[in-house]
Amino acid sequence: MATVERLTERAVAVTFDVPDDLREIFAFEPGQHLTLRAEINGADVRRSYSICMSRAQAAVDGRLRIASNEVDGGAMSAWLNRVVRPGDQIDVLAPLGDFVCPPVDTERELVAVAAGSGITPVISLVRTILEEEPGSQVTLIFGNRTPETMMFREELHWLADNCAARFDLIEVFSRAPEAAADPLLTGRIDGEKVRQILRRAGVAVPEVDGWFLCGPIGMIDDVRTAIVADGADPATVQHEEFFQDPLPDA
Ligand SMILES: Cc1cc2nc3c(=O)[nH]c(=O)nc-3n(C[C@H](O)[C@H](O)[C@H](O)COP(=O)(O)OP(=O)(O)OC[C@H]3O[C@@H](n4cnc5c(N)ncnc54)[C@H](O)[C@@H]3O)c2cc1C
Numbered sequence: 001m002a003t004v005e006r007l008t009e010r011a012v013a014v015t016f017d018v019p020d021d022l023r024e025i026f027a028f029e030p031g032q033h034l035t036l037r038a039e040i041n042g043a044d045v046r047r048s049y050s051i052c053m054s055r056a057q058a059a060v061d062g063r064l065r066i067a068s069n070e071v072d073g074g075a076m077s078a079w080l081n082r083v084v085r086p087g088d089q090i091d092v093l094a095p096l097g098d099f100v101c102p103p104v105d106t107e108r109e110l111v112a113v114a115a116g117s118g119i120t121p122v123i124s125l126v127r128t129i130l131e132e133e134p135g136s137q138v139t140l141i142f143g144n145r146t147p148e149t150m151m152f153r154e155e156l157h158w159l160a161d162n163c164a165a166r167f168d169l170i171e172v173f174s175r176a177p178e179a180a181a182d183p184l185l186t187g188r189i190d191g192e193k194v195r196q197i198l199r200r201a202g203v204a205v206p207e208v209d210g211w212f213l214c215g216p217i218g219m220i221d222d223v224r225t226a227i228v229a230d231g232a233d234p235a236t237v238q239h240e241e242f243f244q245d246p247l248p249d250a
Contacts, residue, residue, distance in 0.1 A: 001014050001015065001016060001084055001085070001086055001087065001088050001089075001090060002015045002016060002017045002063055002086060003015045003063075003086055004080075004084055004085060004086055007067060007151045007152065008069075008148060008149050008150070008151055009148070009149070010069055010070040010081065010149070011067055011068065011069040011070065011081070011117065011151050012067065012068055012080055012081050013052065013065055013066070013067040014065070014066055014067070014068070014080060014084065015063040015064065015065045016063060016064050016065075016066075016090075016092055017062065017063055018062050018063065018064060020062075023062070025094050026064060026092075026094060026095060027095075028051050028055075028058070028064070028095035029095070029097075029100040029102065030051070030054060030055055030100065030101065030121075030124040030125045030127075030128040031050070031097060031099040031100040031101060031121045031122075031124055031125045031212070031240070032050070032051055032095040032096060032097040032099070032100060032121075033048040033049055033050040033051065033066075033095065033096060033097050033121065034048070034049055034050075034051060034064065034066060034092050034093060034094075034095055034096075035047070035048050035092070035093035035096065036048075036049055036066070036076065036080075036090055036091070036092055036093075037090070037091040037092075037093070038076065038079060038090050038091070040075050040076065040079050041075070043075070045075045045076050045079075047075075047076040047077075048096075049066035049067070049068055049120070050066065050067075050097075050120035050121035050124065050240070051064055051065065051066060051095060051120075051121070051124055052065055052066060052067050052119075052120040052121070052123050052124055052152070053065045053123075053124055053127070054124060054127035054128040054131050055128050055131075055132070056128070056131050056132075057127070064092075066120070067117070067120050067151060067152075068080040068081060068117075069116060069117035069151065070082075097121075097240070098238075099121055099125075099212070099214070099238055099239070099240040100125075101125050101128075101129060101210060101212070101238075103128070103129070103132040103133055104133065106135075107133070107135030107136055107137075108129075108133065108135075108136040108137070108209040108210060109136070109137045109139075109203070109207060109208050109209055110129060110136060110137070110138050110139070110208065110209060110210045110211075110212070111138075111139045111140075111141070111198070111203060111208050111210075111211050111212070112125065112126055112138065112139070112140045112141070112211070112212040112213070112214075113140075113141045113142075113143075113189060113194055113211075113212070113213050113214075113215070113219075113223050114140065114141075114142050114143070114212075114213075114214045114215055115142075115143040115144070115188075115189055115214075115215030115216060115219055116143070116144060116145075116149075116151075116215060116216075117151065117242065118214035118215035118216075118240070118242065119142060119151050119152055119156075119214070120151070120214075121212075121214055121240055122140065122142075122212055122214050123152050123155065123156065125212055126138050126140055126159070126167070127159060130159065130163050130166060130167055136166065137166050137167075137168075138166065138167050138168070139167075139168040139170065139198070139201060139203055140156070140167070140168070140169050140170065141170045141172060141189065141194060141197055141198075142156070142169065142170070142171055142172065143171075143172040143173075143174065143188060143189040143215070143219075144171070144172075144173055144174070145173065145174050145175040145176070146173055146175050146176040147171075147173065147176060150171070156169050157169070168201055170185070170197055170201065171185065172185050172186070172187070172188075172189055172193065172197075173185065173186060174186070174187055174188050184196055184197060184200065185197075188219070189215070189219055189223070190219065190222045190223070190226075191222040191223050191224075191225055191226025191227070192226060194223050194226060194227065195226045195227070195230060205227055205230040205231050205232050206230070206231030206232065206233075208227075208232060208236065209236060210236050210238070211224075211227060211232060211236055211237040211238065212238055212239075212240075213237065213238070213239040213240075214239065214240040214241075214242070215242075216243070217241050217243075220239045220241065224237055224239070
């Protein structure tokens with residue numbers, strides 16, 4: 001590991017150096033994940049972590065970045081959050097996954113909905129689209145408990161400030177009513193909330209070219225049902241599941 005950076009009280013970002021002779025194997029499509037393999041308390045543990053940087057960012061210093069949110073009782077996430085240090089060695093398998101959005105020459109309207117650590121593949125997709133498709137528009141609805149538990153808050157705000165005409169960042173907090181005095185931006189993300197937020201943001205659901213959903217499976221299902229009912233083409237809706245059961249509170 002090259003660097004270990006604390007993002008929130010319960011999340012770290014970890015970067016890996018990619019040796020020159022492995023560059024081709026570790027070339028990735030934004031939205032893909034790496035499989036990490038480590039021996040933890042005598043057990044061989046393998047877990048997936050999404051690459052959370054744009055293609056251009058990865059090209060700058062030849063590193064790959066993942067981020068891990070610590071789950072209660074979790075083997076790998078606790079190890080990444082509490083034990084690993086820069087310089088430690090870990091086995092990393094080549095990028096995998098089809099939660100991707102290859103760049104196009106046309107101008108598109110895209111919407112992403114993420115909750116909690118579900119932001120990791122989404123920030124990679126959003127940032128790459130903003131960098132590689134100068135005519136495309138992205139709306140990101142991102143749910144967290146509080147501003148303090150929000151991963152990549154600074155980076156997302158920086159993107160929102162620097163790409164104001166093309167990137168709309170809409171933050172929803174489930175446990176910080178004082179931070180989001182607006183009832184629509186308070187509570188957990190579900191299909192109805194997404195429907196109302198998009199209506200207010202002026203996004204016409206049937207005209208959206210691509211949807212990217214990442215978070216608890218219950219949120220993904222509910223949002224998909226609502227947007228398809230409002231006219232989204234099901235073929236344009238992609239999702240990534242981190243975990244089958246509902247998270248305690250995203
Ligand atoms: C394609 C893919 C991409 C992923 N990308 C990321 C990522 O970028 N960042 C990230 O933090 N995680 C990501 N995950 C989840 C990650 O792979 C691990 O499942 C997670 O870190 C927990 O592993 P663990 O070894 O700490 O927990 P385990 O030891 O496997 O489980 C410990 C306990 O936590 C529960 N649990 C397991 N996973 C979760 C979870 N995700 N949420 C809540 N409870 C859970 C288990 O039921 C168990 O009770 C991704 C998963 C997939 C499939």
